[in-house]
Amino acid sequence: MSNMSNLIIALDQGTTSSRTILFDQRYQIVEQAQQEFTQHFPEDGWVEHDPMDIWNTTLATAKEAMASAGVTAKDIAAIGITNQRETTVIWDRHTGQPIYNAIVWQDRRTAAFCNQLKEQGLETSVTEKTGLLLDPYFSATKVAWILDNVPGARDRAERGELAFGTVDSWLLWNLTDGEHATDATNASRTMLYNIHRADWDDELLDLFNVPRSLLPAVKDSAADFGTTSLLGDPINIYGIAGDQQAATLGQACFDVGMMKSTYGTGCFALLNTGSTAVTSTNRLLTTIAYQLDGKPTYALEGSIFIAGAAVQWLRDGLGIIESASQSGQLAKDADPSQSVYMVPAFTGLGAPWWDADARGALLGLTRGTGPAEIAKAALESVCYQTLDLLNAMRADWTQEAETVLRVDGGMVASDWTMQCLANILQAPVDRPVIAETTALGAAWLAGSRAGVWPDRAGFAASWQLESNFVPQMSVEDRDLKVAGWNKAVRRVLS
Numbered sequence: 001m002s003n004m005s006n007l008i009i010a011l012d013q014g015t016t017s018s019r020t021i022l023f024d025q026r027y028q029i030v031e032q033a034q035q036e037f038t039q040h041f042p043e044d045g046w047v048e049h050d051p052m053d054i055w056n057t058t059l060a061t062a063k064e065a066m067a068s069a070g071v072t073a074k075d076i077a078a079i080g081i082t083n084q085r086e087t088t089v090i091w092d093r094h095t096g097q098p099i100y101n102a103i104v105w106q107d108r109r110t111a112a113f114c115n116q117l118k119e120q121g122l123e124t125s126v127t128e129k130t131g132l133l134l135d136p137y138f139s140a141t142k143v144a145w146i147l148d149n150v151p152g153a154r155d156r157a158e159r160g161e162l163a164f165g166t167v168d169s170w171l172l173w174n175l176t177d178g179e180h181a182t183d184a185t186n187a188s189r190t191m192l193y194n195i196h197r198a199d200w201d202d203e204l205l206d207l208f209n210v211p212r213s214l215l216p217a218v219k220d221s222a223a224d225f226g227t228t229s230l231l232g233d234p235i236n237i238y239g240i241a242g243d244q245q246a247a248t249l250g251q252a253c254f255d256v257g258m259m260k261s262t263y264g265t266g267c268f269a270l271l272n273t274g275s276t277a278v279t280s281t282n283r284l285l286t287t288i289a290y291q292l293d294g295k296p297t298y299a300l301e302g303s304i305f306i307a308g309a310a311v312q313w314l315r316d317g318l319g320i321i322e323s324a325s326q327s328g329q330l331a332k333d334a335d336p337s338q339s340v341y342m343v344p345a346f347t348g349l350g351a352p353w354w355d356a357d358a359r360g361a362l363l364g365l366t367r368g369t370g371p372a373e374i375a376k377a378a379l380e381s382v383c384y385q386t387l388d389l390l391n392a393m394r395a396d397w398t399q400e401a402e403t404v405l406r407v408d409g410g411m412v413a414s415d416w417t418m419q420c421l422a423n424i425l426q427a428p429v430d431r432p433v434i435a436e437t438t439a440l441g442a443a444w445l446a447g448s449r450a451g452v453w454p455d456r457a458g459f460a461a462s463w464q465l466e467s468n469f470v471p472q473m474s475v476e477d478r479d480l481k482v483a484g485w486n487k488a489v490r491r492v493l494s
Contacts, residue, residue, distance in 0.1 A: 073232030131286030239445025250437030302389030
């Protein structure tokens with residue numbers, strides 16, 4: 001064991017669970033703890049979390065991991081936070097109590113409002129400022145909905161009594177007893193932040209009718225975010241990044257042209273474009289990959305709303321598997337002569353389609369279709385959607401980019417799925433030794449600022465390959481399968 005006084009805590013707050021991972025100076029996991037929490041679906045297309053569940057499970061896992069490792073706060077050099085992005089919380093500044101459930105990034109209740117703004121021709125100006133598209137996915141319309149639908153909320157907001165935050169800000173407030181801040185990566189996902197001027201945008205605040213007094217301070221991704229004493233002696237909080245940007249850091253994608261794809265509840269691919277904020281002509285997003293020393297590094301991002309959530313549906317919705325790990329073996333047993341396609345548009349389609357009203361479908365069913373074929377279709381859908389993103393990025397990014405994709409997230413543990421991905425992309429796929437890249441990225445932000453982990457160059461040199469998957473399917477067979485996928489997508493577009 002390396003120096004126990006230089007451990008780093010990564011608080012990894014996700015869509016379906018909260019986790020704490022303790023890393024040592026060699027980036028090895030010392031201990032971890034995880035707790036799932038309840039998902040709330042009050043109406044069709046609505047997804048909510050209880051903010052207190054988010055906070056309580058985060059704090060509980062931190063205490064559990066430290067207790068299991070037999071360490072105290074004196075052994076911790078710093079804390080890094082990474083979080084599900086766009087999910088929106090508004091709370092009372094005096095009591096610290098949320099005024100409504102957290103509206104989750106998957107929630108589609110504001111689709112009609114977004115469409116109304118599009119019809120008014122406002123999407124272009126929003127995209128120019130934020131790099132985002134007018135979609136319910138982002139925080140701005142969620143904030144507006146809460147202020148307009150919770151009795152008295154708008155008046156209280158105007159009086160400065162309320163605070164808005166994405167999940168990182170909500171956790172930071174509770175950890176520090178009232179620090180109200182975020183980092184540039186999370187701010188860039190709110191649709192209220194001008195990514196070129198590095199500030200909240202007054203015109204956007206007026207458009208969405210959001211008082212500036214609600215908003216947190218925006219800092220670098222590695223910064224002094226205050227201290228917490230809830231785990232014993234005070235511990236510095238030195239890093240914050242949204243989950244997909246944290247994974248980009250954890251994969252050491254510091255060079256222009258490097259790309260990573262994370263397969264969790266959704267799938268998110270980011271391509272580092274350096275100091276250039278590339279404007280997409282293929283309905284991808286322009287976002288801040290990270291901000292260090294006051295300088296933003298930009299990325300093109302493609303978002304798939306449903307990836308691992310499709311496997312979760314196989315388990316919880318259909319009951320055809322007992323655990324997610326069974327999906328790959330089930331797919332392996334599928335009848336290869338069947339062409340079953342799943343378009344998992346349970347909450348709409350993300351990039352490059354951005355159709356909030358699309359809904360999921362299974363196509364190509366026969367009397368011979370069973371659980372194996374459905375499981376295969378679910379896993380293949382993730383690969384097809386990744387190809388859609390990659391093709392869009394290649395069209396937007398004119399510079400020569402790496403063709404090797406670095407992958408992470410829960411789904412990449414499946415060799416079957418990763419081989420399928422390489423086949424569909426017709427490109428190599430690299431899986432790292434350390435699979436927990438989201439938590440690792442948050443830990444690197446905190447550890448590097450604390451001086452116990454190396455700088456970018458030193459950290460990049462430590463990245464290690466675990467498995468390399470290369471295409472084993474002919475281009476002709478791949479093209480035939482992709483043609484079927486494209487036909488299936490056209491069937492569900494609204």
